[in-house]
Amino acid sequence: MSDIVQTTLIGLLGTGLLAIVIHYLRDLSTRISSLESTVKTMGTDVAAMGADMAAMGANLASLGTDVTKLGADVKTMGADIKTMGADIASKLGAQGQRIDRVYDILLLHGERLVQVEVAVKGQGSARPA
Structure with a gap:
């Protein structure tokens, strides 16, 4: 083969390979953009979940306070019942x-x-x- 044909074939082959690489790079770029969008959406969702969890934590803290108060009330009631029982026993x-x-x-x-x-x-x- 002559040098011109060889050079032309090598050039065509190089151009074809370059076109294939460019095609895959564009496809990869599109996929990366799609992935970036998905990650941004997930970030927004996670932030919303974090806010919900913070609100739940506040509610649980309030509930804990209420349960503590209830426990104190039950303890007082128990002492009252014990006193009543002793009173009834002494009277009976x-x-x-x-x-x-x-x-x-x-x-x-x-x-x-x-x-x-x-x-x-x-x-x-x-x-x-």
């Missing part, structure tokens, strides 16, 4: 013991009623315990 004295005996008797009769109910259904005997 022997009467409280009688109430306990009546409660025990009611439990015993309740157990017997259950046994009778079971016997009536045919699952046991009607003998008292």
Whole structure:
């Protein structure tokens, strides 16, 4: 081959390769621009989420204060109930013991009623315990 044909072929080949490289560079540039836009949108979304989370944190702090106040109120109520219980116990004295005996008797009769109910259904005997 002559030098002119060789030079022309090399030039055409170089021009073709250069065109391909330019095409891919333009495509890459378009993709980078699209990616940049997506990242900017994500940044805006993340900033909005951060603001929401800050508001949630403030709400949780307020809730924590309310729960602390509620805990103090419950503690006070517990102390009041304890005092009332002690007062009732001191006023009942022997009467409280009688109430306990009546409660025990009611439990015993309740157990017997259950046994009778079971016997009536045919699952046991009607003998008292």
